[in-house]
Amino acid sequence: MQSGQEHTLSEFRQQCRAAGLSLTHQREVIFLAVTASKGHPSPESIYDEVRRQIPSISLATVYKNIRTFLEAGLLREVSPHHGSLRLEANLIDHHHLVCTRCKAIVDLAETDIEPVHLKRELPSGFRVLRYSVEFQGLCPDCVADIKTP
Amino acid sequence: MQSGQEHTLSEFRQQCRAAGLSLTHQREVIFLAVTASKGHPSPESIYDEVRRQIPSISLATVYKNIRTFLEAGLLREVSPHHGSLRLEANLIDHHHLVCTRCKAIVDLAETDIEPVHLKRELPSGFRVLRYSVEFQGLCPDCVADIKTP
DNA sequence: TATTAAACGAGAATCATTATCCAAATGTCA
DNA sequence: TGACATTTGGATAATGATTCTCGTTTAATA
Numbered sequence: 001m002q003s004g005q006e007h008t009l010s011e012f013r014q015q016c017r018a019a020g021l022s023l024t025h026q027r028e029v030i031f032l033a034v035t036a037s038k039g040h041p042s043p044e045s046i047y048d049e050v051r052r053q054i055p056s057i058s059l060a061t062v063y064k065n066i067r068t069f070l071e072a073g074l075l076r077e078v079s080p081h082h083g084s085l086r087l088e089a090n091l092i093d094h095h096h097l098v099c100t101r102c103k104a105i106v107d108l109a110e111t112d113i114e115p116v117h118l119k120r121e122l123p124s125g126f127r128v129l130r131y132s133v134e135f136q137g138l139c140p141d142c143v144a145d146i147k148t149p
Numbered sequence: 150m151q152s153g154q155e156h157t158l159s160e161f162r163q164q165c166r167a168a169g170l171s172l173t174h175q176r177e178v179i180f181l182a183v184t185a186s187k188g189h190p191s192p193e194s195i196y197d198e199v200r201r202q203i204p205s206i207s208l209a210t211v212y213k214n215i216r217t218f219l220e221a222g223l224l225r226e227v228s229p230h231h232g233s234l235r236l237e238a239n240l241i242d243h244h245h246l247v248c249t250r251c252k253a254i255v256d257l258a259e260t261d262i263e264p265v266h267l268k269r270e271l272p273s274g275f276r277v278l279r280y281s282v283e284f285q286g287l288c289p290d291c292v293a294d295i296k297t298p
Numbered sequence: 299t300a301t302t303a304a305a306c307g308a309g310a311a312t313c314a315t316t317a318t319c320c321a322a323a324t325g326t327c328a
Numbered sequence: 329t330g331a332c333a334t335t336t337g338g339a340t341a342a343t344g345a346t347t348c349t350c351g352t353t354t355a356a357t358a
Contacts, residue, residue, distance in 0.1 A: 040237050063347070079230055082230065083314080084313090085226055091225060096227070118263075119260065126248075126255070126284075137275060138276045171335060193314085207337065209317090232315090234345085300358090303356085304353105307353090309350100315342100317341080326333090328330090328332105
């Protein structure tokens with residue numbers, strides 16, 4: 001185990017306890033693999049990584065625990081609607097309101113927000129073509145559903 | 150056919166001509182179904198809609214043409230990495246640089262941009278919990294690849 | 299340490315999407 | 329306009345990602 005993971009590990013154990021999740025070796029290795037990954041890994045790439053330490057682990061176990069961690073708030077998914085392709089015919093720059101509960105997406109006109117300003121230079125060499133702001137939250141329907149379940 | 154689609158339709162025909170795409174009845178109905186949809190439809194929901202006008206259409210035809218439209222730039226997909234779940238352990242608010250070519254995602258600290266300001270109220274009832282800015286473009290590697298293929 | 303509930307592993311099942319292959323429609327040019 | 333070459337459509341098989349099932353193993357706790 002590399003140095004620097006001890007802290008993450010004890011934090012992880014504490015988070016599991018707080019969330020009422022059993023501590024298993026598989027869970028520790030999976031979670032550490034995600035945090036150790038510099039990028040934004042896919043379940044498959046985590047599986048590849050974890051198998052180096054637990055060759056017998058099942059892909060289903062990786063998926064199951066990733067989902068558990070997402071539900072417990074220990075991990076987050078980058079895109080709130082990765083499951084199915086979503087289309088738009090509006091090619092003009094604009095922004096999105098996304099309901100994290102029902103996955104609804106509502107457009108917000110480019111002119112509805114002040115232009116975004118960078119405080120510093122971007123990582124070298126990245127060529128930005130456009131940007132869009134994603135406001136995450138709850139749509140009116142889901143707000144109502146939560147208040148009166 | 151509802152009023153107001155004639156304009157979209159003639160525009161569509163012109164875009165197809167410009168892109169060298171054959172004009173078919175299926176393509177027209179599919180494209181109009183996407184533009185008529187107020188939200189951000191999935192292929193499946195477009196299929197359901199289109200079948201009301203062309204009951205014999207195949208789901209594969211819908212997918213094929215959606216892909217064609219995306220490649221020709223007639224449509225856009227909402228999420229640049231919808232294909233596979235991507236994780237992050239960084240729960241602190243931050244932003245993303247996304248390479249539209251190789252799908253790489255790089256974090257940008259919350260403090261790297263000026264706070265986003267709304268010019269007007271959001272659509273009523275939407276409760277915003279957080280926002281993040283997605284800068285789309287090309288990462289250094291892909292910039293280099295394009296220059297020297 | 300014995301009991302019980304939760305988690306694991308293997309593989310089947312499901313869902314979204316793409317590929318294949320033949321028939322039908324489109325585009326073009328004489 | 330008619331014939332031909334090309335593209336597209338429809339049906340269905342195949343693939344890839346993800347979830348489910350079920351019998352076995354492990355963790356939590358008394």
